[in-house]
Amino acid sequence: MNNKKIADEFLKLSDKSKILFGELRDLPEYGRKWQNYFENAFEVFTKLWKFQQQHREILDQQLGLKRWQVGEIASKIGQLYYHYYLRTNDPGYLNESFSFYSAIKRRSYFKLSSDERSELVLKKFRYFARFIVICLLLRKFDLVNDLIMGMSQNMADYKGSLSAASFEEWSRLCSEAELFAQAEQVVLLEDGGTRYVCEEKRLRLLPPATTTGLRLRHAVIVGSKMQQAAFSELTIDMYRALFMLEHQFPTGDGNEGPDQLLNPSKILLFCPTVARFLSAFATSTDQCTLDDIILLYFSCNHRDFGKGMRNANSEGLVLCPSDASSPVHPINCLFLDDLQPFTRYPLFVIADSESRTIFEGFQSRFDRPLVCLMSPSKVPDAYTKLLPFGSLFTLFLYCPVTALSVVCHKPIVAAPLWSQAQQLLYEVEYEISILCSKSKRLSPVLVQFLSDDFCRILLARFVICYVTMRLHQNFKADKDFRPRSIPAMSEDIIENDRVSKMVLELAQLLGALPYFISAL
16 A cells, blocks of 8 residues: 555545544433444544554545544544443453553643643543543542642643633632542541552442342432532532542452443433423333333432522522422432332432432332432531532442541541441341341331342431431431431431440551440
8 A cells, every 4th residue: 555545545535433422422311322423432542542642644644643542542542432331331342442542641642732722621631631531530649639730730831822711611610629639538548658549449249138139220410519610521420420430440350240340220310391301211211121210310409499599500409308299390300200200110319409309209109119318417526517528428428437537527547447347238238238138127128129220229228328327426416317218227227236336446556436426
């Protein structure tokens, strides 16, 4: 193949890749019939990437191929792997995405002069933002902090190349990334004078309770709390909910069964309208069977009619009490009646909202199992300053050891103690799951959800949250500081002496026993 044909072939592959990438961008963010589009895109981009590697010198001579153009190809491949992860729920694709983004950084593909035109500068900033998201999901916080610093420095270097509006927008995005990273670094581990973030927060699954029964297959994650840290249409609560629904990366020891390696599909909705939420929720039921659980996670504000109605449509979905006497129903208010059609399927709801009373009357009209875990309706004043860093209730469901450290004001934990605490947490979760399976007083509805690995751990962590709030001196005085569930968790579990003792052992391990001293 002569040099001209090589250049022509590259342009042909490049044009085809742009067409396919555009088709992927136009695909609905949820639903079926997406697999072929990704397979075609991966095939063309793989050819394009290998082709430019093999003929870089000729392409430079014939077409004047720039390094930023190579970086743009790598960035798009990184985006492909990230979106494939969102579609397949396989965290392994995040590593593939990371390899391309880190290659861009390592080889300085987006190294530009200070007077470059604005469209090239914006490409570089978009690369920074996308790489930060990947590093957040892989929990590479040293690199996250490094990228935020690099982005901030580049903002100063290229200020003259951007319009005032673009500069303001990217400055805001940089600040959002910084706040988001701070929120997830609310507790740090310390080892040998070095402080760092725990690398693994995905679930360590308990031994299977049964090989039959209900299984969690689909999840819809909604985040609309405007006061929370958020980055790239992901609030800190949504980020943590994402980790609740993924098992740890396979260890490669051959002990992972097929069910243990299967994460539920997830749809992420940032400040959606009610119409968008209902559309996504309906899509999640397309492939459901009668034994498929749908998990619905809400991290939303609530709306009392007559209060602040003017801004109701500007903040995304809000939870509203059913009130037939109200003359106004804002378009973004979600009512329990909106969810009733979906109670045809087993439904596991997590409602992280200051108005849990909205869900207290929630029942299935179709005689299918329904569980709702509801956050406390308020928190002690001493903890309100942490609201931008995420909900305490979601934090307990995500990582009880981190949550316990936060409520006991322990921002630094020695790494060896953290490892011991994680092992003890695993034992507490297992103890609670055994108690639930043997309880004669636990609601039969709750028992049905114990067959699923994820739901069983979430129920165990709900109990740990409740017991902590019941025993902690800053929370125990007011029952509104405690979470609730429908059906209610039986007292032989939430008041169990063995569980209480293990939670206190966890607090003692973290050096936080003084906050529970009256419970001894």
